[in-house]
Amino acid sequence: MSRPPSLSSRAEALQPSLTLAISARAKALKLDGRDICSLSAGEPDFGTPHFIVEASIQALRDGLTRYGPAAGDPELREAIARKLSAENGIPTTAAEVMVTNGGKQAIYNLFQILLNPGDEVIIPSPYWLSYPEMARLAQARPVPVPSSAESGFALDLEALEAAITPASRLLVINSPGNPTGRVLTLEELKALAELVRRHPRLLVMADEIYEYLLDDRVTHHSFAAVAPDLKDRCFLVNGFAKGWAMTGWRLGYLSGHASVIQAASALQSQSTSNVCSFAQRGALAAIEGSRTCVQEMAASYNARRRLLTEGLQAMPGITLTPPSGAFYAFPQLPEGCPGSMTFCQTALEQEGLAIVPGGAFGDDRCVRLSCAVSRETITDGLARLARLLPAG
Numbered sequence: 105m106s107r108p109p110s111l112s113s114r115a116e117a118l119q120p121s122l123t124l125a126i127s128a129r130a131k132a133l134k135l136d137g138r139d140i141c142s143l144s145a146g147e148p149d150f151g152t153p154h155f156i157v158e159a160s161i162q163a164l165r166d167g168l169t170r171y172g173p174a175a176g177d178p179e180l181r182e183a184i185a186r187k188l189s190a191e192n193g194i195p196t197t198a199a200e201v202m203v204t205n206g207g208k209q210a211i212y213n214l215f216q217i218l219l220n221p222g223d224e225v226i227i228p229s230p231y232w233l234s235y236p237e238m239a240r241l242a243q244a245r246p247v248p249v250p251s252s253a254e255s256g257f258a259l260d261l262e263a264l265e266a267a268i269t270p271a272s273r274l275l276v277i278n279s280p281g282n283p284t285g286r287v288l289t290l291e292e293l294k295a296l297a298e299l300v301r302r303h304p305r306l307l308v309m310a311d312e313i314y315e316y317l318l319d320d321r322v323t324h325h326s327f328a329a330v331a332p333d334l335k336d337r338c339f340l341v342n343g344f345a346k347g348w349a350m351t352g353w354r355l356g357y358l359s360g361h362a363s364v365i366q367a368a369s370a371l372q373s374q375s376t377s378n379v380c381s382f383a384q385r386g387a388l389a390a391i392e393g394s395r396t397c398v399q400e401m402a403a404s405y406n407a408r409r410r411l412l413t414e415g416l417q418a419m420p421g422i423t424l425t426p427p428s429g430a431f432y433a434f435p436q437l438p439e440g441c442p443g444s445m446t447f448c449q450t451a452l453e454q455e456g457l458a459i460v461p462g463g464a465f466g467d468d469r470c471v472r473l474s475c476a477v478s479r480e481t482i483t484d485g486l487a488r489l490a491r492l493l494p495a496g
């Protein structure tokens with residue numbers, strides 16, 4: 105066999121996804137007839153609400169099958185700007201919004217547009233696993249700043265400030281957060297704003313993709329609304345995947361300073377052109393429609409999140425920060441357990457339990473479990489997990 109072509113240094117440096125390795129193994133075991141219980145889902149278990157599907161079908165029937173503007177359907181950009189102004193308290197115009205292929209492409213575009221080689225990206229840890237990889241793809245250096253399960257994953261503001269250097273360019277915040285399900289408080293956001301004010305070169309990206317998936321006891325605050333004076337230094341990432349159960353549609357958006365949006369749209373025009381035109385009509389129906397469907401799905405995750413939380417809290421040795429948003433729990437394993445990758449491999453081989461190693465999110469003592477599965481699956485998964493833990 106001939107030698108494969110050598111890869112670029114960028115591709116060589118890219119970390120293969122640990123989560124994909126686990127789910128590929130889970131699928132292989134299932135095909136072999138093993139009884140697999142998966143709490144590894146990173147997506148809603150609902151179908152997309154009907155009125156959104158219908159709007160997209162109608163767009164197809166109306167012939168909306170051609171290329172569109174790179175920055176997105178003008179009506180959708182207007183609607184997103186209205187939503188951000190009215191719901192999030194961030195006065196926004198359509199020129200400050202672009203539509204992207206999922207929240208993921210919004211982040212990718214932003215990193216490519218803002219970061220130079222050697223720039224540092226401050227990422228509170230645990231973090232969503234794509235941030236460091238995307239920073240590296242932009243030749244920047246990810247700087248994770250840890251927080252711990254023992255402190256409830258509260259932001260360590262002193263450590264964050266200590267991590268800032270003249271090379272620091274971007275601070276990433278994600279609330280409600282994946283994988284911890286933690287929601288940043290108003291006080292934390294205000295303290296972060298103070299910190300950002302002290303460092304004029306620092307920009308902020310707020311990933312708010314789980315904004316609608318919230319426990320009744322907490323409120324979501326957008327960073328740019330908490331610190332209106334910093335609006336020109338704030339970039340907001342959001343999308344339709346989680347709130348409206350539209351993961352496969354690939355619909356997200358980026359908002360921020362119009363000049364950055366223009367540059368990110370130019371990048372998009374040279375890479376993916378535009379987001380699927382008729383899918384954008386579905387997004388328009390979603391964002392302009394009633395939020396009842398979103399609230400009903402959120403209420404269902406809340407009930408299941410409670411079930412998962414209570415089950416984990418009852419396990420001896422587990423340290424859990426009760427999640428109050430998104431659809432994950434991120435317990436720390438008891439003393440004496442192996443690292444998260446080994447633990448998750450054993451969980452899969454021994455108990456047929458698919459969960460995600462916390463090492464992928466920057467904390468090797470934790471594992472991520474999803475509650476976007478049936479109550480029976482949660483109960484079954486908890487029982488399997490309990491059998492893997494040292495006797496308490």
Ligand code: PLP
Nearest residue numbers: 206207208232282313343345356
């Ligand atoms: N941000 C966070 C924190 C996520 O968990 C995800 C997906 O899992 C995304 C962004 C990207 O979402 P999408 O590209 O599906 O819109």
